[in-house]
Amino acid sequence: MDDYIRITTWFVRQVLDAYENWNGKDNVPPKIQELMMVLQIEASHHYK
Numbered sequence: 803m804d805d806y807i808r809i810t811t812w813f814v815r816q817v818l819d820a821y822e823n824w825n826g827k828d829n830v831p832p833k834i835q836e837l838m839m840v841l842q843i844e845a846s847h848h849y850k
Contacts, residue, residue: 814845 821827821838830838 811845814841818842818845
């Protein structure tokens with residue numbers, strides 16, 4: 803299970819990095835913005 807968690811954490815980090823560098827993210831639908839916020843919270847819990 804540890805490998806699954808590491809892969810998932812890596813993937814989430816990649817998604818968050820892409821989102822942060824995305825031009826025009828102000829026009830992203832609210833549900834996607836909420837998802838990114840949840841992913842940021844979850845990722846921060848894994849890195850503590």
